[in-house]
Amino acid sequence: MRILLVDDNADLANMIVGRLRREGHALDWQSDGLSAARVLRYQRFDLVVLDVGLPRLSGLELLGRLRERGDGTPVLVLTASAAIEARVNALDLGADDFLCKPFDLREFDARCRALLRRSRGRASEVLRIGGLDxxxxxxxxxxxxQDIKLPNREYRLLEILLGRVGRVVSKGEIGNGLFGFDDEAGPNAIELYVGRLRRKLAAAPLRIVTVRGVGYRAEPGG
Known part of the structure; x- marks a missing residue:
């Protein structure tokens, strides 16, 4: 999934970026609110992790602008304030969840997973298709x-395809979910990952169908 982190604390940001990228997410980082607002005008994300205390444009102002134009991207707000007023303000402006600094990274991971799962319309952490879990x-x-070992990007590719089972996912959408601004991806990178995933799921009740000139579609069945 593609995530935007907006935080001016470089140490914390580097820790979060490294952690989420190791999990296979495409991760982009902006250190001020105005730059993030510009990025959000042209790039779609699956989740925004947003600090409140930002230079140039506060996190709450950025959140307000996002919701005013009808952008429903899930937003996890981070703040150093434990005051109830800060939480209420963020939620009233349209935040989906709230986390006070300092926080345990395991809780951060869990909250991100919950918001990403909710955005895909899933209530459970486990998706089952026949014998595929x-x-x-x-x-x-x-x-x-039987365990199937999938490297991070192959796992994320599977998530992207399963998020729209039976529907075509374009190469652009797949690339957007797999690669961030700083990632190097050759012209055949998506085909390479799809080929690897197909081989590893050959025994699964799931087919990855190529729709020529468009993208790929995941279909239940052998």
């Missing part, structure tokens, strides 16, 4: 109980 919390894929 995908456990998002454990990042575990099994076929008839």
């Amino acid at each position: 995908i456990d998002n919390a454990a990042r575990r894929v099994t076929i008839d109980g």
